[in-house]
Amino acid sequence: MLFQVEMTVKLPPEMPAEQAAEIKAREKEYAQELQRQGKWRHLWRVAGSYANVSIFDVRDNAELQEIVAGLPLFPWMEIGVKPLCRHPSSIRDDDS
Numbered sequence: 001m002l003f004q005v006e007m008t009v010k011l012p013p014e015m016p017a018e019q020a021a022e023i024k025a026r027e028k029e030y031a032q033e034l035q036r037q038g039k040w041r042h043l044w045r046v047a048g049s050y051a052n053v054s055i056f057d058v059r060d061n062a063e064l065q066e067i068v069a070g071l072p073l074f075p076w077m078e079i080g081v082k083p084l085c086r087h088p089s090s091i092r093d094d095d096s
């Protein structure tokens, strides 16, 4: 199942820089492993903001929830999820 997920990161300004850097490093490792597994299919920065638009390809809603809740930045994110399905006019056959 494909989902569009929008994540906006809102770290508190008072968070020490070292703590923020450590969380971001763990987030990067987590995100890159999920990309290697093919579950995090697209990861795009929203220009001009600390936010991304991502496409996830997961088994079901429960797997998406598990992945998103496991994001090291999850406690400091606003997240929006939209389920996707194939567009009848799409010419691509690999966007199941």
Ligand SMILES: O=C(O)C[C@H]1C=CC(=O)O1
Binding pocket: 007, 009, 027, 028, 029, 031, 043, 050, 051, 052, 073
């Ligand atoms: O930077 C972000 O958009 C937040 C998050 C998503 C992937 C990652 O490495 O960090």
